[in-house]
Amino acid sequence: MNSYLQPITSKTKNNGCTKFGVLFSLLLCLTPDVMSQAKGAESAANSNSEQVTFVRLTSDQYRNTIHDIFGESIEVRGNAASTGVREAGLIAVGGRKITLSALELEAYEILALDIAEQILQPSRRNTLLGCTPDDDALADQECAEQFIGAVGLHLFRRPLMESEIDSFAAMAQSATQTLGNFYIGLQAALVGMMVSPDFLFRIERSVANLESPGSRQLDAWSRASRLSFFLWDSTPSPALLEAARSGTLMTESGLNQQVEQMMTSAKIEDGLRAFFADMLAFDRFDTLDIDANLYPRFTKNVEDEAREQTLRTIADQLLIKELDYRDLFDARQTFLTPALAALYGVPIPIRQELGGTVPWVPYEFPEGNARVGLLGQVTFLSLFSHPGASSPTLRGKAVREHLLCQTIPPPPPDVDFSLVRDADNANFKTVRDRLAEHRSNPTCAGCHTLMDPIGLALEIFDASGVHRTSENGAQIDTSGQWAGQNYEGVSDLVQLLKDDPTLTSCLIQRVYSYGTAREPNSSELQWLNTTHAQLRNEGVHWRELMQRISRNPDFYTVPNSTEMEF
Amino acid sequence: MACRKAKKTNRLWKFVVSSLGWLVIALPFTPLLAADNLETRGYVISMVHTAAYVDDQTCPAGTNGTRPDVLIRRVMSEGYGEEEAISIINSVRINGGRDDAGNLVGTAITLGGGASYTGDQSWNDFDFNPANVPSAMPDPNAFNATGRFAFGLNLDGEEGPDSWEHPNTGARGIDNQMWRVLGCWDAYHVNKPVIPYNESIAWDTAVDAMPAWLISISGEDLNQDGPVTVTFDRALNIPLRDAYGSIMSGASFAVDTNPRSHNEFNGQIKDSVLTIEPGDFYIQGESQFYPHLQFFNTQLRFEMKDDGSMEGHLGGYQPWRDYYHYLSVRGETDGAIDLIGIFYDLKRFADASPDPRTGENAAISSAYFIEAVPAFHVDDTGSLLAESVGQGPKFSGPAVSQYTEQ
Numbered sequence: 014m015n016s017y018l019q020p021i022t023s024k025t026k027n028n029g030c031t032k033f034g035v036l037f038s039l040l041l042c043l044t045p046d047v048m049s050q051a052k053g054a055e056s057a058a059n060s061n062s063e064q065v066t067f068v069r070l071t072s073d074q075y076r077n078t079i080h081d082i083f084g085e086s087i088e089v090r091g092n093a094a095s096t097g098v099r100e101a102g103l104i105a106v107g108g109r110k111i112t113l114s115a116l117e118l119e120a121y122e123i124l125a126l127d128i129a130e131q132i133l134q135p136s137r138r139n140t141l142l143g144c145t146p147d148d149d150a151l152a153d154q155e156c157a158e159q160f161i162g163a164v165g166l167h168l169f170r171r172p173l174m175e176s177e178i179d180s181f182a183a184m185a186q187s188a189t190q191t192l193g194n195f196y197i198g199l200q201a202a203l204v205g206m207m208v209s210p211d212f213l214f215r216i217e218r219s220v221a222n223l224e225s226p227g228s229r230q231l232d233a234w235s236r237a238s239r240l241s242f243f244l245w246d247s248t249p250s251p252a253l254l255e256a257a258r259s260g261t262l263m264t265e266s267g268l269n270q271q272v273e274q275m276m277t278s279a280k281i282e283d284g285l286r287a288f289f290a291d292m293l294a295f296d297r298f299d300t301l302d303i304d305a306n307l308y309p310r311f312t313k314n315v316e317d318e319a320r321e322q323t324l325r326t327i328a329d330q331l332l333i334k335e336l337d338y339r340d341l342f343d344a345r346q347t348f349l350t351p352a353l354a355a356l357y358g359v360p361i362p363i364r365q366e367l368g369g370t371v372p373w374v375p376y377e378f379p380e381g382n383a384r385v386g387l388l389g390q391v392t393f394l395s396l397f398s399h400p401g402a403s404s405p406t407l408r409g410k411a412v413r414e415h416l417l418c419q420t421i422p423p424p425p426p427d428v429d430f431s432l433v434r435d436a437d438n439a440n441f442k443t444v445r446d447r448l449a450e451h452r453s454n455p456t457c458a459g460c461h462t463l464m465d466p467i468g469l470a471l472e473i474f475d476a477s478g479v480h481r482t483s484e485n486g487a488q489i490d491t492s493g494q495w496a497g498q499n500y501e502g503v504s505d506l507v508q509l510l511k512d513d514p515t516l517t518s519c520l521i522q523r524v525y526s527y528g529t530a531r532e533p534n535s536s537e538l539q540w541l542n543t544t545h546a547q548l549r550n551e552g553v554h555w556r557e558l559m560q561r562i563s564r565n566p567d568f569y570t571v572p573n574s575t576e577m578e579f
Numbered sequence: 580m581a582c583r584k585a586k587k588t589n590r591l592w593k594f595v596v597s598s599l600g601w602l603v604i605a606l607p608f609t610p611l612l613a614a615d616n617l618e619t620r621g622y623v624i625s626m627v628h629t630a631a632y633v634d635d636q637t638c639p640a641g642t643n644g645t646r647p648d649v650l651i652r653r654v655m656s657e658g659y660g661e662e663e664a665i666s667i668i669n670s671v672r673i674n675g676g677r678d679d680a681g682n683l684v685g686t687a688i689t690l691g692g693g694a695s696y697t698g699d700q701s702w703n704d705f706d707f708n709p710a711n712v713p714s715a716m717p718d719p720n721a722f723n724a725t726g727r728f729a730f731g732l733n734l735d736g737e738e739g740p741d742s743w744e745h746p747n748t749g750a751r752g753i754d755n756q757m758w759r760v761l762g763c764w765d766a767y768h769v770n771k772p773v774i775p776y777n778e779s780i781a782w783d784t785a786v787d788a789m790p791a792w793l794i795s796i797s798g799e800d801l802n803q804d805g806p807v808t809v810t811f812d813r814a815l816n817i818p819l820r821d822a823y824g825s826i827m828s829g830a831s832f833a834v835d836t837n838p839r840s841h842n843e844f845n846g847q848i849k850d851s852v853l854t855i856e857p858g859d860f861y862i863q864g865e866s867q868f869y870p871h872l873q874f875f876n877t878q879l880r881f882e883m884k885d886d887g888s889m890e891g892h893l894g895g896y897q898p899w900r901d902y903y904h905y906l907s908v909r910g911e912t913d914g915a916i917d918l919i920g921i922f923y924d925l926k927r928f929a930d931a932s933p934d935p936r937t938g939e940n941a942a943i944s945s946a947y948f949i950e951a952v953p954a955f956h957v958d959d960t961g962s963l964l965a966e967s968v969g970q971g972p973k974f975s976g977p978a979v980s981q982y983t984e985q
Contacts, residue, residue, distance in 0.1 A: 306822075309821035309822040309825065310821050310822070312820075351831060354831055354955075355819060355827050355831070356829075358829050358967070359955075360956075360957055361831045361955075361957070362831075362961020363832070
């Protein structure tokens with residue numbers, strides 16, 4: 014079992030029984046107390062530290078963390094985390110403003126109970142616990158404290174204070190005495206830790222920056238967490254925690270060494286996937302409802318596979334092939350499943366055996382095929398469509414907001430959309446015709462002029478992403494203008510998009526914001542502009558970008574409160 | 580009903596020998612794309628069922644009903660009155676199929692699938708499953724289809740007293756004795772969009788578990804009239820379904836290189852209708868219902884649709900025991916027929932391939948409705964063998980048969 018936990022000591026053991034109904038009731042009573050104690054322990058890592066931000070773990074981060082600490086065999090059967098809110102273009106930024114409702118806490122508790130039960134199963138406990146009690150039916154304070162201390166380091170991403178260890182050990186002891194089993198008592202303590210804000214939130218703390226008097230920076234433990242969730246979308250490794258403990262992480266060389274090591278890990282793909290899922294608004298999959306009556310090839314399987322296609326393609330292009338970010342927009346190489354290939358209308362080599370996993374096949378769209386880059390994939394095309402119709406406006410808005418970091422204001426409240434939605438109108442057969450008429454209203458023209466031309470180039474793909482050439486019998490016109498230059502279709506458009514520096518500056522800013530969970534301040538923007546200018550010439554490569562940001566001391570600096578909006 | 584034993588040439592036996600030869604010799608797989616100047620379109624079969632057509636002439640004396648009717652008649656054949664028969668059948672799960680005097684009524688059973696669950700003995704007074712030895716039971720003399728019209732093909736090029744007339748095309752000399760056997764069973768006594776009940780379920784089940792059946796057409800310009808080559812093959816992968824449960828058009832299929840299920844015919848397209856020169860046909864299935872489908876003197880008539888799909892009839896002389904095997908696996912419950920009656924009628928109406936020793940015909944003229952939707956065919960290296968042309972129909976396959984227009 015690969016996990017971050019190391020065996021500690023060993024004692025004698027006895028067998029016990031499980032009483033989870035009672036345990037659950039006990040936890041419900043104990044949890045508020047634990048939470049208040051944990052919250053009171055905010056200065057645990059450093060007596061001079063100052064609590065800066067709370068950023069709630071995403072469901073993927075929760076899952077990755079559990080797997081990294083306790084091993085892949087632990088099943089995380091559920092998802093207690095809500096999607097969150099998007100702010101400044103990212104869920105990650107909105108994550109710092111999320112609180113925890115009583116209902117969500119209960120869901121986390123149920124999840125934690127299941128995980129704790131798995132962790133302390135007889136088959137795993139010897140590996141993960143490292144010690145055994147003299148008598149299973151009795152409390153073993155020393156063994157409990159050892160386990161709580163070891164697990165707590167990873168769950169809280171910092172060492173536990175003595176008072177915290179005592180508190181959780183007392184919980185274990187109380188539950189053991191009530192339920193008559195040491196391991197069930199330990200489960201209570203484990204659940205208590207897993208519903209603590211110190212686990213569910215990344216609580217960043219700052220300390221004075223001695224090299225820059227008057228400024229503050231993240232303390233070593235918070236620095237480790239920020240770096241780890243940024244690069245790996247998961248909790249810090251033992252090596253990173255050790256670097257935090259020893260203080261080397263706070264040095265330039267120590268930080269660089271850790272970054273270098275982390276960049277070689279396969280987990281770097283987890284970080285990449287998490288970022289692009291956020292930036293490309295994959296949370297929209299949660300509410301995606303393409304009408305199967307109109308688009309029967311868009312099944313639930315296709316939806317799931319489309320999501321994976323996009324992430325797999327990005328990972329391949331940016332990590333394996335180490336291509337420039339801009340190449341994602343005209344890349345013809347991707348990966349397809351049989352169902353996706355059928356939707357795209359292309360043949361793939363296939364030999365799917367019954368009962369086997371869905372095969373992913375590398376595929377390259379031929380030259381001349383309009384299906385280029387991310388904008389030609391089912392993910393983008395369906396996420397930014399209406400359930401029953403494509404939407405040039407939504408697609409154009411998505412390009413502006415998610416890829417170019419621009420903001421399109423919402424429509425005024427009294428706009429008449431009836432013509433735009435009247436797809437059967439014989440006088441306006443195509444959505445281009447209907448939107449042209451819509452833009453004749455000066456109130457609408459301002460924003461639609463920004464959005465519609467981009468989306469109209471993608472009109473050759475319906476709401477499900479299937480290629481088409483006509484709408485209501487009329488030929489679809491995909492031409493338009495971008496920054497004063499004409500284009501005939503999506504292939505031309507993406508070339509113009511690639512040439513636009515906003516595309517790359519947006520990425521760099523979004524990556525930085527994703528890591529800090531906030532918008533950059535003015536000094537950070539200056540650094541980002543400089544970095545952008547360099548990378549645009551040298552190539553906007555993912556690994557290079559992540560390394561530059563991770564090694565930048567400003568990435569761990571805490572802005573003055575006047576520069577931040579909480 | 581007259582029993583005719585038409586003495587067709589004994590082609591079934593030649594066919595079997597020929598097929599074995601294929602297996603032994605394992606001739607190299609013939610690529611579907613024979614020449615650069617040929618266009619090849621690929622299809623996957625989305626629906627198969629016996630070609631049903633009924634009108635008021637089909638069963639003038641009435642139909643044979645369905646499973647309860649079979650059971651009641653079967654019990655009455657032992658001398659019970661109708662009411663008593665109904666009583667025995669109604670309480671068969673309680674009293675094991677006994678009459679008021681406690682006598683076990685041997686025929687109060689449903690044969691085939693599920694038979695062992697009825698009665699307090701496995702086969703109610705039988706030491707064996709009568710479905711496996713149907714001749715041990717008397718012929719129930721079921722009604723057979725008559726009239727002027729039925730779907731099918733003119734297999735022998737002749738117009739005889741047993742021939743039908745095609746209800747859509749008006750073609751005469753249609754050979755489909757299978758229809759005489761099946762047409763008066765309620766489950767088959769249907770017109771599209773209704774599909775024979777048991778075959779609808781059988782295909783719906785098989786299609787998700789069985790490597791697909793493929794068709795390709797090669798020719799210089801498939802939008803024009805002209806000669807073509809038509810192939811049937813088995814795929815290595817199963818079809819995909821769309822949100823309707825239709826067979827998804829435009830999917831990719833790897834063609835099985837095993838020559839056993841490879842069939843090649845010379846054919847032609849005329850006025851968007853595909854036909855072939857007669858030949859042998861064998862394709863392996865992989866479900867409990869379709870171990871294979873085989874004919875000799877095979878013909879087809881498919882209409883090529885604007886959406887890229889095809890539909891029509893495939894027929895030939897089929898070993899009648901193949902169909903009896905299919906129905907016996909389905910059983911009388913799912914089949915909604917009388918297996919014993921079907922057995923006797925298949926044997927009676929078989930019209931080809933006489934056994935050299937007994938003279939009994941081993942094959943029966945038959946016709947199946949086939950629907951095929953566009954599909955890519957690739958070889959085991961991924962090279963394209965046939966293009967998928969057209970978006971395909973919105974509805975196809977078994978799950979949406981109610982939408983099919985015909």
